[in-house]
Amino acid sequence: MIAPKIKVENLNAWFGTKQVLKNINMEIKEKAVTAIIGPSGCGKTTFLRCLNRMHEITPGARVSGKVIFNGINIYDKSVDPVMIRKKIGMVFQKPNPFPMMSIYDNVAIGLKLNGVRDKKTLDAVVRRSLELANLWDEVKDDLNRSGVSLSGGQQQRLCIARALAVEPEVLLMDEPCSALDPIATAKIEALIRKLAENYTVVIVTHNIQQAARISDYTAFFYLGELIEYGSTKQIFENPKHELTRKYLTGEFG
């Protein structure tokens, strides 16, 4: 049994008066890929953003309940959300490298903002992060190129490298391949599997076949509720809940 990396307890979330997550309880396993699936508006992206306190950035948004990470409730008053977001990084739907920065600086920015100035340290982290993101070989000869000069798939891997540079333990990915072509998607999917050897990955995806391909566990959300959560094999072969079955087989969505 894989130990839980994150334990979600009675999590509720609102945008103003509209409740978008209802009493979610879930254990996210360590060093595994957990996919969050469900129709548009089911709360899956909100759930992901609650896992590193990004939901509260939106004006009018609020959260109740606990997200316990390494034994600490990240919503405790004493917890610094910036520190949490370093440990629980986020990769977004659309690749978003900083447009005015080089490839090198896009990766090094997190460390620089944290006061790291030593060139050797920065060089080593940039190289290691780009290698981990399977991008090093493609960019190593011109790290001073602008990050946005890369292809969409390369930009997304650059964003993954940027997230890895600050040594997170968890990577949250919000539809990281939806803006990419099939080849770039395949590379990101292979990368996600590789990353799961050392990191805990939670991915929101609209592409249920992608969830089936890359995840170890799958959670199905519907109208703000967690309907079913289990191993990906069980969910895709033999879902216990009729709503899950209907969503997966395309009877609604």
Added chain:
Amino acid sequence: MRGVKRIIDPGLEELSATLNKMGELAYYAVSTTLRECVEDWSAYSKIREISDALILMADYVEDKVFELIVRFQPVASDLRTIKSYMKIAYDFARFGRYALDMSYTSQKFHGVRNCEAWITSYIKEMGEKTLNMVRLSIDFLRDRNPQLAEKIVQIEEEIDKMYFDFLDELARRSDTTIRCAVSSVLIVRYLERIADHATYVYKSIIYITTGQRLF
């Protein structure tokens, strides 16, 4: 999506129709060869034709299943259905093949029509039960009626028992001719195999409907 056909549905319907056709052909083959075993006539060439057709149809089902996997990546009940359809197609093809083997036995060794009365009546009774199982498996595939499932399980146990009882009885008697012994043993064995495949069909349908694997 309610009320609108999904794009995978025509493929699933085509598979279902093919299986129904296979079931009826297999039933015809088994019922025909059972008559051959006890009556003086031969339908070997007709049964050969049906058996070959069933094998071709099972191949077609397999190809179609692969096409549906490639094109639609089915999951959940759809995935269980197409996986099971492939297995059921094989089971129906086996019905045809065993019918052909029985027909060959009837041709080669005269079935059991010249055997002692107890052998003929034993095989008639076992044949009727087996044929009933074939019918129930076809009907269960079409109707998914749980009462049919119960009957299949019950008859399968009876057939298994009849198979072993027959071997015991035959071993106990010393007055049976070799021709009758060979023929009857082969026929009860084929009947027992047909009943087993009818049970596999039943198990596949339970898997489709509940996800439960029966062993």
